[in-house]
Amino acid sequence: MEDVKLLGTWASPFSYRVIWALKLKGIDYEYIEQDLSNKSPLLLQSNPVHKKIPVLIHSGKPISESMIILRYLDESWPENYPLLPADPYERAVARFWIKFAEEKLTSAFAIFRTSGEEQEKAVKESLEVMKTLEEHAFGLLLLQEKAFFGGDKVNMVDLAYGVMGYWLDAVEDCTGVKLMDPLKFPLFHGWVNRFNEAPVIKDNLPDREELFAYFKRRREMIVSATSS
Ligand SMILES: N[C@@H](CCC(=O)N[C@@H](CS)C(=O)NCC(=O)O)C(=O)O
Structure with a gap:
């Protein structure tokens, strides 16, 4: 199994963009709920610039910004449910x-x-x-x-x-x-x-x-x- 983790919060629309993409592509992942009023060391280390969720961590490498994460998922798993047109x-x-x-x-x-x-x-x-x-x-x-x-x-x-x-x-x-x-x-x-x-x-x-x-x-x- 791939090592994919998602740092998110349950009410965030930006977290859901990533969840939808992961589910559509059938990628297994571990979801780690974040408390934004008390940010975890993992979130602060993973997104030191904006300190925001969502962050995707793939084999230890963090990626921030929901739409950048979607592009990354599409490039890394191109065969599973392509998210952009081929033309x-x-x-x-x-x-x-x-x-x-x-x-x-x-x-x-x-x-x-x-x-x-x-x-x-x-x-x-x-x-x-x-x-x-x-x-x-x-x-x-x-x-x-x-x-x-x-x-x-x-x-x-x-x-x-x-x-x-x-x-x-x-x-x-x-x-x-x-x-x-x-x-x-x-x-x-x-x-x-x-x-x-x-x-x-x-x-x-x-x-x-x-x-x-x-x-x-x-x-x-x-x-x-x-x-x-
Ligand atoms: N442009 C970002 C927006 C992410 C964002 O605004 N996340 C909010 C939660 S909905 C956040 O982490 N806020 C924490 C903070 O501002 O300290 C994306 O698309 O990922």
């Missing part, structure tokens, strides 16, 4: 949307951490990002009659945007901000529902109620810290 042009398009996810999805999570004007700015930015995705990314899926970016099954682009399902719902729930309007974003909304029900994904999501309760507790802590 160079399609691959480039996939990488374009992955880069967009890495740069732009942060505003949706900023809504969770901010209030007042700062939060309004994050909401505005998120809605613009969602509009762009609706028109250009999910619009392309519709034109190509594809259920997922990987065609009839999820690929690395789907995994990059998968965090816009459960976790966006949790952000909406605890802040009262509504972003995912099915009338405004019907294609995006439809894709989220398909993604959450896709094989492997649907069996590897956190418990929704526990996730919502956790986000609610964290949000209350953020609000009371900023209002005192």
Whole structure:
């Protein structure tokens, strides 16, 4: 058996990107839950720059940043469930949307951490990002009659945007901000529902109620810290 360890936290959307990729590829791994309020020596040694999860440790070698980990898994296990298209042009398009996810999805999570004007700015930015995705990314899926970016099954682009399902719902729930309007974003909304029900994904999501309760507790802590 390969020596693969994943340092993560149960509620992190970024941990789930890696879990989905490991499961889709059928790679056995040991999951090591981290306490981010008291970071372990293993996490600090493995990701000394950002000190963040997820970290994948393959035969003792650490790799940080969820999307870099996914690329590493795809290059190291190319035969098991390839996560990127084989065609160079399609691959480039996939990488374009992955880069967009890495740069732009942060505003949706900023809504969770901010209030007042700062939060309004994050909401505005998120809605613009969602509009762009609706028109250009999910619009392309519709034109190509594809259920997922990987065609009839999820690929690395789907995994990059998968965090816009459960976790966006949790952000909406605890802040009262509504972003995912099915009338405004019907294609995006439809894709989220398909993604959450896709094989492997649907069996590897956190418990929704526990996730919502956790986000609610964290949000209350953020609000009371900023209002005192
Ligand atoms: N860009 C990173 C983001 C990872 C991230 O934000 N991890 C959070 C948990 S969700 C973390 O470890 N935070 C600890 C800290 O900021 O001290 C990735 O994609 O892996």
